[in-house]
Amino acid sequence: MLPSTRATTGGTELRRGGYEISTRRDRLDLDLVHRFLSTEFWDTLGMTREVLERAVERSLCFGVYEGDRQVGFARVVTDGATFAFITDDFILPAHRGQGLGAWMMRCILAQPSLQGLRRVLLVTHDPRLYLKSGFTPLSEPETYMELAATGG
Secondary structure (H helix, E strand, O other): OOOEEEEEOOEEEEEEOOEEEEOOHHHOOHHHHHHHHHHHOHHHOOOOHHHHHHHHHOOEEEEEEEOOEEEEEEEEEEOOOOEEEEEEEEEOHHHOOOOHHHHHHHHHHHOHHHOOOOEEEEOOOOOHHHHHOOOOOOOOHHHOOOOOOOOO
16 A cells, blocks of 8 residues: 655654654654663663653654554654764564564655755664665765763
C-alpha cells in the first residue's frame, strides 16, 4: 500500500496501513523516547530528560505511530541548507520486522526541507538498514574528526 501524505499546520503526516509518520512535535511521547534512548542506546545512556527536550526543540523530529501510540522516533539535526545528521532513531522491538525503519528513513530522506543538502550523516553499529537506504561508509574517514564529551 502506498503511503498517503497530508500537510498540517504543525508538520507533515504520512500514512501506511495502520501506521503514521508525523513531524509534529506536539505528538511526541517524550517519556517513551527518553525511556528508550536512556536504556537502549549506548551513545545516549544517562541522557537527562532536559537534554532530550532541548535536543528535540532544536531538531526536525519524526514520530512513528500506530493509532495514538508512538512506536518509533528519529531526530535530524540540520541547517536546512547543506548538512544533516540523523540520530536517536529507533522502532520499538514489538513493531520491528514490518519495514517501519526503512519507511521512516525514506520519509526522512524525502522530507522537502532536507532536499539539496550536500551531506547527510549518521552513526550506527548496524549499517544494514542504512545501506539499503543509500548510505555508504565514509569515503575519506581520515578527514572526519570529533570532539567527544568526556565523563562527568
